[in-house]
Amino acid sequence: MRHTLPIAPQFYVTAPQPCPYLDGRMERKLFTALHGDNADRLNDSLSQQGFRRSQNVLYRPACAECSACMSARIDVSRFSPSKSQKRTLRRNAGLQRRATSPWATEEQYDLFRRYLDARHADGGMADMDMFEFAAMIEETPIRSRVIEYTDGETGALVGVSLTDVLDDGLSMVYSFFDPDRPQESMGTHMILDHVDIARENALPFVYLGYWVPGSRKMGYKAKFSGLDLYHGGEWHPMTSPADYVEARDTHPLSSDPIAEQVAGIQLPDRHPTRA
Template identity: 75%
Template sequence: MRHTLPIAPQFYVTAPQPCPYLPGRMERKLFTALQGEGAQRLNDGLSKQGFRRSQNVLYRPSCADCAACLSARINVAEFTASKGQRRTLRRNAALKRRATSPWATEEQYSLFRRYLESRHATGGMADMDTFEFAAMVEETPIRTRVVEYTEAETGALTAVCLTDILDDGVSMVYSFYDPDRSSESLGTYVILDHVAIARENGLPYVYLGYWVPGSPKMGYKAAFSGLEVYVGNRWQKMRDPEEFRAQAHPLVNDPISEQVANISLPDGRPLRARSV
């Protein structure tokens, strides 16, 4: 009988490019491939260390002079809806949720295009065609669902969220909604409903992606109680957003080799700096 040793994932760093969140900054990402039989365990393990999934890749910001992008998650047990969030729940109470396998549809893509053209016309996804959209939704080696929200009376598709199922929560990979209904706070509603999904399934966290102090695009995430951010290789409670503005200072970032050395694999093994 032949035994093979498990191969540690290899990590790479992208070339610097303009930061989409903070003007005048350059961003780099640390990333690794998500593939093989251990893909689910690797995604579960690295999500707990601030990584995010994009199709078959796990990535985390690894900028040379800034550490402002902080992975954020809601601790479901400590979450209490604010007065405004309760209004949002009531306002959208007629929406029906439907979770399906990760399969892209023309109706989803049509809503996605309208959302981008209204909200992110100059963003990195602005030129995404139907095939690229299908790849974003369908190319996943782990447990993923497409959560659709439709009008109860008409069945019209109103919002969509691509959602990963982790061993300790749900991760909101990407969401979009009807831009003509901005007054209904659909983005907030989808997050609130994912808190409900986590509760229904006994999962403790809702992973929201990155929160960036000082970025207007990301400010809404700080409005959720029970928020935690990944700083200094551990999750910390968000009490005052102003406490984390110092993360944009160039001296707070560890060298990339140290960042890799501090990553733990699902079996508890640390990585060596030569993996970069």
């Protein structure tokens, strides 16, 4: 089904399919293509309205009976690491960070495969081959970076994050790490390091993707202070995780029709006035 605003882009909605986060639920996504000269500003604008990027597509959940998936971001100015997160930083003090252009390597893919086999063997990416992995990394029409983390002693690659640079922050599109180093909490470390990168570059936010109350896969995001959630068309500081449980059950009549959701999306000016 296609829904169009007076000016491009065009928005579509997927057919219902099993939800990857909550058992027994079905999900639908609202999405649009990301291409052309306006891609960076479109990505900036829609990311600020709860959308996420996957290669050259921007998407946002559009489920009729559930509103549990909420885009989450860390407000860098309000963030303060917990005692546990400080220990994680100390444990990983010997790692080296390297930011590169979005090019896929065999070393990255080997780490990616080990990560999937250990953590997400039954997930949607489980069968991804090298060519599909390269597409995930390289098919980006916007300003993206691959942030690599290597062991300072051995030089081994231990963590990777595909990261978009937005006008108001960093968006961690997809991250993976060495599953044989659980004591280092690499996933947490990469988020903490992105907070540092954002602070160093005077960027106010680090976008983490979706947080889903009741989903064990997404529970770790609630452990970061300064977290904002996008719901009801606005960003709000996160309160207690228990306050969002009812979002998993939304009456169908309380959800706006897809056409109204599309009409409410704010698009960037395609021809901004130059100073």
